[in-house]
């Protein structure tokens with residue numbers, strides 16, 4: 201007898217992660233130290249020292265389960281973002297929060313709205329609950345919020361928005377998001393995924409927790425994987441009013457955020473110096489990369505994140521060529537962008553290594 205699985209599960213195309221450094225080293229016989237990975241939008245500074253120390257202090261306690269309700273971590277988040285603790289849903293990475301939202305709110309057959317070229321996990325979360333995806337065509341590679349509003353159907357339960365978006369790096373200004381939120385029916389939940397919000401320039405910033413105060417149908421999602429430098433620990437969160445938070449915590453796995461991640465996140469939240477350096481090294485690297493692409497006459501999308509999408513034509517060939525030069529970037533053919541590569545911003549010397557290899561790959 202063959203294994204029975206729902207058709208919507210069989211149709212899921214597994215998430216394609218950036219190639220790990222160890223895998224490239226194995227496959228191409230390269231030394232690990234030589235390899236530059238600009239493929240997963242990780243923080244090139246690594247993790248904060250403050251978080252390392254907090255984790256070391258936590259090691260002795262690992263024989264016990266973590267605090268399932270994350271009391272201390274929620275208190276730290278509440279203080280840092282000036283929100284009540286009962287607004288917070290902790291996630292094993294923000295991916296977890298996105299899936300928790302779909303599980304808590306959507307039944308098989310109902311619909312979820314998201315944009316073309318938006319984060320791959322929205323499709324996975326949709327398929328994982330057997331929901332129907334309404335994929336709204338992008339405008340200039342970014343979210344078309346008016347079209348997304350118009351695409352909402354009576355059975356739509358969730359809308360996913362990434363702002364800034366990955367992999368395109370596009371950004372919708374606060375005024376447009378506010379207009380969208382005001383126009384969405386109150387029975388449709390909006391997930392506003394702000395994984396890159398710490399990288400926005402001061403002029404573009406806004407306080408989305410004010411919208412959470414205003415809208416009971418909004419979940420703001422944040423991550424510790426990017427500017428906070430804790431991608432390997434898996435730590436993210438959702439901020440929503442208590443009714444929605446309560447629903448999400450019913451389907452959240454107990455102990456979904458481990459003790460080390462909780463300790464590290466508390467330390468990282470208090471480490472404003474690390475956050476400031478993350479922002480500054482990213483600003484400088486982004487400007488350097490975009491200026492180099494402009495000078496080379498290569499098309500790119502001006503980015504609001506910690507990565508740039510660049511149009512190279514035969515992306516598979518350029519990707520391969522870069523791998524031979526020990527540089528890992530991210531192909532985005534799976535997003536329907538077969539001519540583009542996504543390059544994360546690295547340390548200054550990593551950016552230079554990439555740019556030199558990139559010029560060779562393009563025959564410049």
Ligand SMILES: *Cc1c(COP(=O)(O)O)cnc(C)c1O
Pocket residue numbers: 241292293294295296319362365366393395422423424425426431434435436
């Ligand atoms: C990187 C990223 C995340 C973060 O994922 P984690 O699970 O927190 O590591 C979430 N949303 C978007 C759009 C991202 O690019």
